[in-house]
Amino acid sequence: MLTEIAILFASVGIVAVLFVKYKYGYWKRRNVPYLEPTFPTGNNTSFFPKGIAIGKISDYFYKEFKARGVKRGGVFLGVDPSLVLLDPEDIRTVLVKEFNSFVDRGIYGTKADPTTVHLVTQNGQDWKSARVKYTSVFTSAKMKIMYDAMKKTITYMLPLLDDSAKRNLDVDVLDTTARFTTDSVGLTIFGVECNSFKDPDAEFRNLGIHLLEQFSPMDRMRLFMVIYFPKLAAKLNISNIQPEVSTKFTRLIKDTVEYREKNNVSRKDFLDMLIQLKNSGQHITLDELIGQTFVFFLAGFETSSSTTTMTLFELAENQDVQDRLREEITSTFEKNNNDLSYEALMGMKYLGQVIDETLRMYPPVISLLRVCVKDFKFPDSDLLIEKGTRIIIPALSLHRDPDHFPDPMKYCPDRFEDRNKKYPAYLPFGDGPRNCIGLRYGLMQVRVGLANILRNYKVLPSPSTKKPLEIDPDMFVLRPTQRVCLKFEKIN
Numbered sequence: 001m002l003t004e005i006a007i008l009f010a011s012v013g014i015v016a017v018l019f020v021k022y023k024y025g026y027w028k029r030r031n032v033p034y035l036e037p038t039f040p041t042g043n044n045t046s047f048f049p050k051g052i053a054i055g056k057i058s059d060y061f062y063k064e065f066k067a068r069g070v071k072r073g074g075v076f077l078g079v080d081p082s083l084v085l086l087d088p089e090d091i092r093t094v095l096v097k098e099f100n101s102f103v104d105r106g107i108y109g110t111k112a113d114p115t116t117v118h119l120v121t122q123n124g125q126d127w128k129s130a131r132v133k134y135t136s137v138f139t140s141a142k143m144k145i146m147y148d149a150m151k152k153t154i155t156y157m158l159p160l161l162d163d164s165a166k167r168n169l170d171v172d173v174l175d176t177t178a179r180f181t182t183d184s185v186g187l188t189i190f191g192v193e194c195n196s197f198k199d200p201d202a203e204f205r206n207l208g209i210h211l212l213e214q215f216s217p218m219d220r221m222r223l224f225m226v227i228y229f230p231k232l233a234a235k236l237n238i239s240n241i242q243p244e245v246s247t248k249f250t251r252l253i254k255d256t257v258e259y260r261e262k263n264n265v266s267r268k269d270f271l272d273m274l275i276q277l278k279n280s281g282q283h284i285t286l287d288e289l290i291g292q293t294f295v296f297f298l299a300g301f302e303t304s305s306s307t308t309t310m311t312l313f314e315l316a317e318n319q320d321v322q323d324r325l326r327e328e329i330t331s332t333f334e335k336n337n338n339d340l341s342y343e344a345l346m347g348m349k350y351l352g353q354v355i356d357e358t359l360r361m362y363p364p365v366i367s368l369l370r371v372c373v374k375d376f377k378f379p380d381s382d383l384l385i386e387k388g389t390r391i392i393i394p395a396l397s398l399h400r401d402p403d404h405f406p407d408p409m410k411y412c413p414d415r416f417e418d419r420n421k422k423y424p425a426y427l428p429f430g431d432g433p434r435n436c437i438g439l440r441y442g443l444m445q446v447r448v449g450l451a452n453i454l455r456n457y458k459v460l461p462s463p464s465t466k467k468p469l470e471i472d473p474d475m476f477v478l479r480p481t482q483r484v485c486l487k488f489e490k491i492n
């Protein structure tokens with residue numbers, strides 16, 4: 001009996017090894033330059049990633065293939081093949097021209113947890129219908145409606161900056177700006193005062209911290225499964241969101257929707273627009289509302305706080321840029337009787353250039369992803385990209401490639417002086433029909449934050465922040481490995 005069991009195990013082992021070997025031969029069989037993988041992570045160096053997609057590892061892929069002088073290269077995530085694109089023309093083909101062959105993003109979601117099913121993770125027709133529905137929530141007219149609430153939340157931040165300036169204390173900028181964006185998202189999306197500055201235990205801020213920074217060993221195991229064995233994870237209904245986060249968020253949304261519907265409460269926020277969509281005959285279930293508001297919450301606070309933080313960091317290092325920007329901000333406030341309208345805020349040209357330059361050096365979404373949904377061939381190649389192949393577009397690497405942006409580590413907003421010029425290798429919001437739906441909202445939030453901070457404070461480096469900043473290799477969004485601390489000096 002023991003011998004039979006041993007033979008069984010050995011046979012299963014041999015079949016598994018042969019299967020993995022066969023899978024890892026995929027790019028070699030197709031004569032595509034590739035990086036040698038190792039089981040079980042393939043070419044990913046991060047065994048337990050902190051998030052739902054790949055991040056800085058795509059920069060390593062880019063540099064390896066660039067050094068070999070090729071424009072497409074094969075890698076493996078787990079045992080599944082992915083094609084890395086380096087050429088902006090190829091990238092445009094995938095994102096824009098031949099979008100119908102690359103509709104999906106291939107990021108995991110499971111109906112077992114509604115917080116994981118939303119625009120970022122939806123596929124095919126589900127994504128198309130959702131995208132049409134939710135586009136109406138992000139128009140300029142809707143942004144104007146939310147602008148006043150956003151302006152109000154920035155004032156919550158100023159007492160903390162005043163106090164730190166008075167006592168010459170370091171400000172942890174990422175945490176501080178995340179409190180602002182959490183308050184702003186809370187009020188504009190859910191109509192909730194989050195009190196992230198007044199209350200150190202504010203529920204929404206804690207949810208944000210938990211979501212991006214706190215992973216138990218069990219959470220890491222789940223993420224491991226989802227990233228490297230997504231099909232098995234889906235069969236087992238494994239969620240990639242920490243269970244405490246999804247339970248709390250689901251309860252918050254359910255309670256708010258029920259309260260509003262019961263008491264006929266209407267506010268000028270996203271949730272209200274979504275409830276109106278739901279009641280206007282559009283088919284929106286409560287689970288769908290939970291998923292979409294969850295992604296608006298996550299994307300709404302993290303990307304904008306990261307962009308504001310990295311801008312302040314660079315402005316502290318580049319005082320000439322900071323002075324020039326402050327001149328524009330101060331004169332715009334003066335021309336508008338110290339109360340900026342939405343148009344005046346969005347009309348500041350140099351502020352736009354500064355944000356564009358930050359998004360070039362520090363794009364919050366490090367790599368873009370697509371999945372081939374129909375067999376495809378690039379016009380200049382016989383290589384058949386098979387349905388199911390994942391496409392990796394290393395945005396951070398393109399933004400820092402001297403062939404596309406000379407002297408790439410120099411912070412130089414003048415690169416974006418000509419506002420009509422197109423930059424094929426510049427992808428901070430992605431491109432094509434599946435680009436960032438929240439672009440206007442995100443830019444408005446970053447502009448509100450920077451205009452109000454720089455009008456009131458001079459920002460200076462702090463000796464406690466080590467330079468250059470390193471990017472956390474395990475995160476799927478751009479996060480420095482250390483806290484970004486700066487000094488703030490009050491301007492009278």
Ligand code: HEM
Binds near residue numbers: 297300427434437439
């Ligand atoms: C500075 C701020 C932001 C940046 C840099 C940013 C960047 C991005 C990028 C690079 C993508 C992927 C695009 C692609 O694959 O082609 C994306 C997608 C997305 N973003 Fe943003 N984002 C920002 C703010 C926001 C905000 C504020 C929201 C919502 C309130 C949001 C919601 C989304 C959603 C839902 C998607 C998925 C769209 C789809 O697949 O249809 N983003 N974002």
